[in-house]
Amino acid sequence: MWAEWHRTILHPNLVMRRKATVRPVSTRFRNDMDETERHEKRCGLCRQVGHSRRECPNQPTGDA
Template sequence: MAYVFNVYEREFLPIPDEKMWPPWYGARLKPDSAMRRKALGRSVSTRIRNEMDAIERAEKGCGLCRGEGHTRRGCPYAPDLNP
């Protein structure tokens, strides 16, 4: 402790003119970059999912004939556009 108090034995001379003081802009806060949210990409959900959140997938539905099991691209009832 004596070593620390030796620093303060000398007198600090005040700056005589306030014009020589550096400008004060207030306290500057630097945020922790490790705590920032991911900027790009799909957001990551922090929710813990269980069996109640399971979604039952429906069969593929056709937009033309409203049949199940195929889509408009592979519909057997689609009109042939090429003669």
């Protein structure tokens, strides 16, 4: 019924492969004005300091 098929092995041309895109390096000179004070991270739900959204004690449970 069907003709016999012999597999054709295709090899990619490595010369044509694109390089992975890399974030460009900044050429800007940093100074004192660019430095910012570090703030404590807050929870995204209750805005309290000391825990994240995942460990929030005020997080609603799924027992609706």
